[in-house]
Amino acid sequence: MREEGGGGRARRTLRVLGIETSCDETAAAIVERPAKGKPRILSNILWSQAEAHAPYGGVVPEIAARAHLVHLDGIVKEALKEAGCRFSDLDGVAATAGPGLIGGLIVGAVYGKALALALALPFLAIHHLEGHAMSIRFSLDEGESLAFPHFLALLSGGHSAFLSALSPGRYRLLGQTRDDALGEVFDKTARLLGLPYPGGPAIERLARQGEASFSLPRPFFGEAHGDMSFSGLKSAARRLAEKSKKPLSDRARRDLAASFQQAAAESLAERMAAALRLHERAIAEEERKKKRRARRGEKKLARRIVAAGGVAANLVIRAELEQVSLARGYIFSAPPPALCTDNGAMIALAGAERLARFGGVSLFAPPRARWTLSA
Ligand SMILES: Nc1ncnc2c1ncn2[C@@H]1O[C@H](COP(=O)(O)OP(=O)(O)OP(=O)(O)O)[C@@H](O)[C@H]1O
Ligand SMILES: [Mg+2]
Numbered sequence: 267m268r269e270e271g272g273g274g275r276a277r278r279t280l281r282v283l284g285i286e287t288s289c290d291e292t293a294a295a296i297v298e299r300p301a302k303g304k305p306r307i308l309s310n311i312l313w314s315q316a317e318a319h320a321p322y323g324g325v326v327p328e329i330a331a332r333a334h335l336v337h338l339d340g341i342v343k344e345a346l347k348e349a350g351c352r353f354s355d356l357d358g359v360a361a362t363a364g365p366g367l368i369g370g371l372i373v374g375a376v377y378g379k380a381l382a383l384a385l386a387l388p389f390l391a392i393h394h395l396e397g398h399a400m401s402i403r404f405s406l407d408e409g410e411s412l413a414f415p416h417f418l419a420l421l422s423g424g425h426s427a428f429l430s431a432l433s434p435g436r437y438r439l440l441g442q443t444r445d446d447a448l449g450e451v452f453d454k455t456a457r458l459l460g461l462p463y464p465g466g467p468a469i470e471r472l473a474r475q476g477e478a479s480f481s482l483p484r485p486f487f488g489e490a491h492g493d494m495s496f497s498g499l500k501s502a503a504r505r506l507a508e509k510s511k512k513p514l515s516d517r518a519r520r521d522l523a524a525s526f527q528q529a530a531a532e533s534l535a536e537r538m539a540a541a542l543r544l545h546e547r548a549i550a551e552e553e554r555k556k557k558r559r560a561r562r563g564e565k566k567l568a569r570r571i572v573a574a575g576g577v578a579a580n581l582v583i584r585a586e587l588e589q590v591s592l593a594r595g596y597i598f599s600a601p602p603p604a605l606c607t608d609n610g611a612m613i614a615l616a617g618a619e620r621l622a623r624f625g626g627v628s629l630f631a632p633p634r635a636r637w638t639l640s641a
Contacts, residue, residue, distance in 0.1 A: 276622040277301050280357045281308070283345065283381075284614025287334040287374030288366025288394045289423070290315040290325045294342045295610030296349035296356075299618035304408055308349035310611045311341050316463060323457070331369025338377055345610065353385055358626060360617020363391035364634035365424075371633035379629045388626020390617035395420055395639045397612035398574040399431065400619065401601040404611070413568035415552070417545045417596070419538055419587065420639075422575030423449035423464075428492050428541035429640060430548045431572070434623060438548055439640035440541045441492020448530060448577045451496040455503050455526050459519050464607075470580050473527045476520030480506055482529035484536060492541030499529055531586040539590050542571075569596045579603035 279300045286293040295310040315333045319325050346352065361378030364371055375391065382389035399418055406412060418429045418437070426449075427442040446454075449466060456465025461472065482502050485495035503526050507514055514522065571591045577583060578600045591598035605611065620627075 275357070275625065280618045280621055281351065281355055282358045282360050282390070282614045282618040282621060283342065283356055283378075284392075284397075284610040284612070284617055285338070285342065285359070285361040285374045285378050286394075286397070286608055286610045286613045287338065287370040288362045288364070289370065289608060290319055290330050290333075291608045292334050292337045292341050293608060293610035293613075294338070294345040295614045296345055296351055297611055297614035297618055299615065299622065301622075304406065305403055305615050305618065307404065307611045308351065309345045309347075310609055311345045311348065312609055313337050313341055320463065323463075325367070327367045327369050330367055331373055334370045334373040338373060342377075342381075353381075356385065356387060358382070358388045358390055358617055358621045359385070360390035360392050360613050360620075362394045362397065362613050363631055364394065364637035366394055366635065368633060368635040371635065375631075375633045382626075383629060388621055389629055389631075390620050391627055391631035392613050392616045392620070393637060393639055394608075394613075395422070395425060395575075396435070397616045398422060398606075399437075399572065399639075400616045401574060401605045401609075401612040402572045402599055403615060404605055405599065405601050412572075413570065415549050416568045416570040416572055417542060419534075419571065419573045419578070420575050421448055421534070421573060421577035421583070423447060423453070423577075425575065426494055426496070426577075427639075428538060428545070430545050432552060434619060437640045439638075440544045440548065441494065441537065443494045443496060445495050445497035446500065448494075448496050448534065449575070451500045451530070452577065454500055455523075458504055458507055459514070459523060461523075464576070466576060466580060469523045469527055470582070472520055473524040473582070476517075476522070476524035478525045478528035479521045480525035482506075482525055484529060484533040486540075487533070487536055490540060490543075492537065492544045494534065494537045496530065496533075499526065499533065527580070527582050531580070531583045534583060535586040535590045538571075538587060539594070542590075542594055542596075571596045571598050573598070573600040574606065576607040579606035 453465035461468035588598040
């Protein structure tokens with residue numbers, strides 16, 4: 267393994283290959299991280315297995331793992347070709363090591379480790395959710411930095427959580443869903459409406475033609491904690507659909523999609539406002555602990571809210587969250603919609619950041635199906 271202090275790496279441009287195989291997308295990307303300024307995506311290749319899983323109505327772990335095994339090598343080669351890179355141009359290899367489906371994680375992590383070993387490059391074991399959280403860096407303006415601490419709304423297919431991002435790699439959980447993740451609820455409600463997987467984009471498209479005329483619940487409304495709940499929303503949508511003796515008319519389907527999306531967005535925004543109060547308290551407490559620094563006024567509260575994960579691609583949800591953010595004096599930001607869902611670029615960038623700060627990690631870093639982000 268090539269060795270170099272973290273400081274040395276931080277001062278030069280790093281090119282990292284990122285591999286993502288935690289669920290049903292086989293992805294690889296090359297990202298260039300300059301010492302200063304915005305990271306650049308040189309290539310971002312994604313092969314969706316959706317078709318392979320469609321007959322089963324959900325992701326089948328064994329099929330996913332085998333498909334990653336078959337396709338990963340070709341996807342990595344395509345990523346190199348599109349970036350105009352050779353293996354020798356890389357400074358590191360990053361792969362998602364968890365959380366996710368263990369079969370796919372093993373395929374990606376073992377492939378990444380073998381490649382790193384063969385090329386004598388550092389290997390970076392990346393937390394999938396840190397990848398999502400990191401993708402906001404691709405959309406910051408030139409010269410704009412992602413200051414810490416900031417508030418993070420992580421809204422994906424498997425997770426819905428609010429966190430204080432205290433410093434790179436250090437997160438504190440403020441609240442999370444007590445039942446289903448919001449992405450999962452979008453997918454299940456889409457199925458109810460006869461829409462294809464993934465359900466989020468399909469509901470968003472259908473909802474554009476509908477009116478939010480059905481009344482749906484907003485669990486925990488007005489409560490002080492930062493938790494969320496979405497399964498009641500899913501069940502209420504199902505009950506409304508089942509109440510109709512005949513199949514839903516096209517108009518009813520459109521209106522139900524719009525009502526569901528609006529209720530999800532409003533509920534999320536209300537819960538985020540509650541979690542934001544906890545964030546402000548958590549940051550004040552952090553600052554008290556670092557009294558000296560606070561007195562010198564070195565660290566001010568970064569008033570930024572970052573939304574990440576597939577659900578953050580939804581424009582109605584973004585608009586609701588932005589409204590709450592602005593009302594509370596925060597800047598709201600989310601990655602471009604195409605970078606909200608799983609991709610290799612976010613893993614490559616998280617890898618490059620780690621490499622610049624901490625250097626490579628041990629090849630023994632094991633893939634983990636479960637892995638919490640917060641300390
Ligand atoms: N426009 C959209 N509106 C709402 N939901 C969306 C939209 N686009 C994608 N999603 C949802 O995002 C989810 C996929 O996001 P993502 O790739 O972040 O999840 P995941 O990787 O499966 O889960 P996790 O990141 O928690 O492991 C799906 O549930 C999908 O329906
Ligand atoms: Mg994801």
